[in-house]
Amino acid sequence: MKKKDPKFEEAFCTVYDDCLSVDQIEYLSMNDPEEYARIKEALFCPECKVPPLHLSHRFKNPHLKVMPGRNHDNDCSSKSDYIPRSSFKKYIEDSRNIDNLNLKLKRCINQLIEGTKKNNLDNNSNSHVDEVKNGMKLAWKGSTYAIPRKRFNRNIRENDLEIWKLFYGKNFLEWKYSDKTNKHYLRIYTEKDAFVCDIWFSEMVYSYLSSNIKNLDKGTYRIAMFGEMHKKDNYYSIMCTNSKLLEISF
Numbered sequence: 283m284k285k286k287d288p289k290f291e292e293a294f295c296t297v298y299d300d301c302l303s304v305d306q307i308e309y310l311s312m313n314d315p316e317e318y319a320r321i322k323e324a325l326f327c328p329e330c331k332v333p334p335l336h337l338s339h340r341f342k343n344p345h346l347k348v349m350p351g352r353n354h355d356n357d358c359s360s361k362s363d364y365i366p367r368s369s370f371k372k373y374i375e376d377s378r379n380i381d382n383l384n385l386k387l388k389r390c391i392n393q394l395i396e397g398t399k400k401n402n403l404d405n406n407s408n409s410h411v412d413e414v415k416n417g418m419k420l421a422w423k424g425s426t427y428a429i430p431r432k433r434f435n436r437n438i439r440e441n442d443l444e445i446w447k448l449f450y451g452k453n454f455l456e457w458k459y460s461d462k463t464n465k466h467y468l469r470i471y472t473e474k475d476a477f478v479c480d481i482w483f484s485e486m487v488y489s490y491l492s493s494n495i496k497n498l499d500k501g502t503y504r505i506a507m508f509g510e511m512h513k514k515d516n517y518y519s520i521m522c523t524n525s526k527l528l529e530i531s532f
């Protein structure tokens with residue numbers, strides 16, 4: 283079984299009491315050395331908030347890594363292997379798991395984007411369906427696995443494609459409509475207006491979306507979804523297969 287990738291795309295910053303994306307941290311490191319000096323030793327694992335993280339530019343791929351010799355809390359999903367891809371596909375395709383997956387999306391928005399310290403979803407009435415309370419983890423056949431995840435940013439790699447992942451981020455969103463295919467799609471940009479990918483919806487899935495989502499004005503939102511990212515030429519897209527596999531926080 284493949285060991286978990288130790289890279290992070292966000293960190294909890296104790297100076298701001300908030301999560302910062304790797305893009306924000308990298309921006310500060312390049313453009314605001316004073317501010318960067320203030321926060322660079324205040325960055326921690328976004329989930330367990332125990333080990334300090336540092337910015338690494340290895341292979342021209344900016345990411346955050348745990349400081350050598352430091353360890354995660356035992357409950358942190360970073361301690362677990364990723365769920366094998368075929369098991370994850372089965373898990374997602376089993377409709378009994380939909381509510382639990384939806385809860386994970388809300389938790390992801392809370393923990394990895396908003397940086398909420400105490401998880402206010404733990405007392406949620408749906409929590410009986412959630413076998414794994416802490417972090418970005420799932421229970422499958424008696425074991426606990428980490429959920430593979432990827433931030434919506436311009437740094438999409440080969441191993442983010444054609445595989446179920448939790449995609450998430452704070453992004454600029456805009457609805458579009460294709461006359462050619464008669465389908466709605468949601469265009470995802472970075473916060474700095476660079477195109478990331480499109481999320482496509484069948485008429486059926488679109489009809490089940492909440493009116494909040496269907497009517498959102500273009501702007502910046504926190505978004506999380508389960509999907510498989512595809513790449514054709516230089517165009518990235520994801521099909522939303524169930525309205526509950528997409529969460530946007532308003």
Ligand SMILES: [Zn+2]
Binds near residue numbers: 327329354355359
């Ligand atoms: Zn951790």
